[in-house]
Amino acid sequence: MYLLILALFECMGAKASLREGVRTFMKSYDAIVIGAGHNGLTAAAYLAGAGLKVVVLERNPHIGGASISREIYPGFTYSNCSYVSSLMRPEIMRDLELPKYGLQIIPYEGGLTMTRDGGYLASYTDHDMSRREIARHSARDAEAYDRYANEVLRQCRFIKPMLMQTPPDPTSFKPRDIKGLWDLGRAFHDLGEEAMYDTIRFWTMSCTDFLEQYFESEVVKAHLAGTSIIGTALGPSSPGSAYVLLHHYMGEVDGNIGSWGFARGGMGAIARAMAAALEARGGQVRTEAEVAQVIVRNGKATGVALASGEEVHARIVVSNMDVKRTFLKAMDSKDLSEDFLRQVRNFKIRGSSGKLNIALDGMPDFPAVPKDCPALQGDLHITDSIESLERAYDDWKNGMWSRRPYVDMMIPTLLDPTMAPDGKHYMSVFVQYVPPKLADGEWSTEKRDAFGATVINAIAEYSPNFKDLILHAEVRTPHELENEVGLTEGNIFHGELTFDQLMFNRPIPGYAQYRAPVRNMYMCGSSTHPGGGVMGAPGANAAREILRDLKMGGTGAA
C-alpha cells in the first residue's frame, strides 16, 4: 500500500500527460471496465485510485454481477448468486477501505451434514468440539482430521502468496518472470521432499482418493467432499477435484484460514462498498449500458460500442466478463487470431450449479439436529456419502439435474438480522448438479420449476415443516445465471478450476498476465488467475498490470 502511494506520487507527471492526451475526446476515459462485478469494480477502484478517469459499464440496472443482493420478495433480501465470503482478499478490503463504505464480514460457525438414518455430523470452529463430534462417528477419523487439516493448510500456505501475484510466464526470459518462477520453485522446494510429491498428487488427484487416505467414516468423507465439487462439473472421484476443495479452504476471515463468513446485508454489500470506494476515488459506474462490442483500431482497443449504438472511448479497455463472453461475443473475430479463438473456444466453462433463494416464515425444524446446535448457523448438507455425490454427478452427465441433489444450504438470517423481518428467515440453497443444457432440450419455465421442486422435496425429507414455511422461492438454473448474470453456461468460477486451467495456463497459455491479445485491452474477471470465488484478486492483479504498462505502478497494488 505504502509503496503504491509513493509510486503514485512519482508518477503524477505521467498521469497528468495522460489526462492531457485524452481530454481532446468527448465521453472519453482513461479506462473502461466492462461489467460491474466485484472484480471489475476492484480493478476500477484501483485504477481510479491511481488517478485514472474510469467508467464501469454494466448491462444490468443493478451492479454486482454475481456478488449481488436484491429484494425480490417484500421484506427479504436475497444473496441471489454467491452467498458466503472467505476468499475476498483482506489486502483489497483494506486498500479500498471497504469497511468505511459499510462492508462487514461476519464469520459463522461450522456446518453439518444430516444423514439418511436420522443422525448428523457437525463441524465447529472449536477444535476440541469438532474432534469430539467426529469421534461420535469414528474415533480414528477424529484424530485423522488433524493430519488432514495439516496437509490442507500446508497446501494453502504454498498457494496463498500466489493469489495476489501475476502468474510468471514459464516461456519468458523477462527478469520478472524468471524471478517469479524462481520464487515459485523455491516455495515448492521449501515444502520438503514428502510434501513436494504430495503437492503434485494433490493438484491432480480426486477428492475421493485424497479423503480415502485419511478417513473411514462415510459421512465424514461426504461432509468434507462437498467443497470439492461446488461450482465444478467434476464428481468427487474425478481427477482434479481435490484442488477445488483446496480452493475453498485457502480463504480466511481476519486471518482465520479456511473460515467463512456472511457479508452483512448480503453479498451485494461487497459490490456496493466497492462501487462507493470507486466513486470516492472519482470513478463512475453506468448501469443499463450494455457493451455490444469492443472497438479495435490498428490492433489497439480504443473503446466500446454500446448496444444502444453509443460509443465510449478510452485509452484502455478492461473486461470483467468471462473469457468466452469477452472474446467470442463482445469482439469481432477478425481482431483476433484463429489460434487464440480456438483456445478460447476450448476453455472449459461448464455450468453445474443452480440456486434457490427462499423466504421462510420461520425457522424450519431439522429433527435430526438438536435445536440449539450452533452448527445450524453454518452450511447445512443432506448428502451423507461420496457414493451419492457421485450418483448426483451421473445425472448431470446424462443431461439431467441431480434427482438427489447436493445442497449447500444456509440460513444467514440466524446471524445477519438485515436480510429478513424479525422472526422470519432467508435460506440460501446452492445446488449441485444442474446442467446448462438438458438432454431433452432447452431449459423452460416448467423445467426450472420442476428442478426447484426436486430441491425443495429433497430438503423437506429432512425438515417436515419446511414446505409450510415457504413464502417465496427464487429458482435459478444455469440458464438464468447465463442470461441474467452473464456467466457463460452458468459456471460460477468463469471457467473450471482444473490444473490445466490454473496459474500460467489461466485462462489461455501465454495470456495469463491479464493482457488480451489486442493492445490496450485487459482481462480482470475470474477467468484469469487465481480464479473465482468473490476474491477480488483477479481485479487487483489486473489493475496492477495495467498501471505497470502505464508506468504508474509500484511493485504491487496491495
Next chain:
Amino acid sequence: MTQPPYKAPLLESPLHSRTAPLCLGNEWTRWGGYASVDTYLNTEHEYFAIRNAATLFDLSPMRKYRVSGPDAARYVSRLVTRDVDGLRPGRVAYAVWCDDLGKVLDDGTIFRFGPDEFRICSQERHLCWFLDCAIGYDVNIEDVSERIAAISLQGPRSFKVVQALGLNDCRTLKPFDMTHFDFDGGPMTISRTGFTGDLGYEFWLASEKAVSLWDRLMEAGQAYGIRPIGSRALDLARIEAGFIVPLVDFMPAGEALRPSRGRSPFELGLDWLVDFGKGHFVGRRALLAEKERGRGRRVVGLDIAGNKPARDALIYAGRSKQVGAVTSAMWSPTCKRNIAIATLDRPYDTMTEGLWVEIYVDKERKWEKAMAPCRIAARPFFKPPRRSATPPLDY
C-alpha cells in the same frame, strides 16, 4: 457462601450462577479479586456479536463508590481533573484522577444522581485514596461494589433488546445519559455508556436482582442474536474504540515502583479532561507546570502496514532509534486495518512518516523479526454513526 479465603481465593460475581454454565471453554481471568470470564468459547464470534448483534458482559467486579453529602460536588471536583459542576444530575462523565505530581492514578466514570450524590466507577480499588482526599470535606464515601451489580448490553441491536424489555424511555437517552426504572420492586439505573465504541447500555441494580435481569435480557435478546462475551472480545472492541486501559496502556501512578512510569493526562492524550479553569484539584500545579514545559511523551493510535498484530512491539524512528512502544495491538476485523495504541516520545509523537514498528512473528516456534512502516492514526479507529445517534439507528 462465606468460605474462608484459603478455600475460595476468588470472589464470585452475583452473576456467577449464570455465566459459569455458559463458559463452555472454561477460560477465566482475574479481575479485581473476582473470577471473570475471559472467553465463553470463541473470542472471534463473541467479538462479532458486539459489532453485529447484541452482547452481555458481566461488569459486576467493577469498583463502585458512592459519594454523598453537602460537599459531594466540591469534593469530586477537587478529586478529578475535569469539570464536574457542569455535570447535570442524570449525566455520566469519563474522568481521570491524579496524584499530587499530576500522574494518573486511574480512570473511571462519574455518575451524578443528584446535586449531592455521585457514584464513581473504576477498575481498580481506590477507597484509601478517596478517603484521604476527603479530609476537610463534609462528604460520605462508601464502597458499594458488592451491593451493586452491573451488566453491560452492547452492540448495534442492543436498543432492540431494551425495547423488548419494555424500556422504551431509553430511546431518548443520549450517550452518557442515564435514567432510572423500577425492576422487580427495586431501583435500576440504565446508562448509555460502554467500553465498545458501539451502541450500548449499562444496567446497574442491587446484586440480588442481577440474575433475574440477566435472564430477562437473555430472553429478550434471543431474537436479536444476543450472546454473552468475555473480556477478550471486549478488549478487541475497546482497542477499535481507541480506549486506554490502566496496567495495559500505562502504569497507574499508585502502582508504579519507578517514579518515571507515572503518566499525566496530557501524556495519555486526555488533554480534554483537564480543566484548569474550575479551581483547585489534585495535581493541578504539576499539570500546569507540565503544560508550560510540554509533555515528554504521548499515547497515540497507529495504523501499521501488513496484517501481523504488533503486540508489545518497539517503535523506531528510521530504522534504529527507539522512540516508543506499542501497548495494545490487533488486526481490526471491522476496520480491516492493523491498528495499535502506543506511547511515543516527544517529538516523535507528531512524526508523519519514518516510523517503524518491530514485530516479532512466531512462525511455528521459529521467531522472526519484521519491520513494518506505520503512521499515527486518529482514535477512535472505529466510530460508527450508530454509536451516538439518538434515537438509536435501526441496524
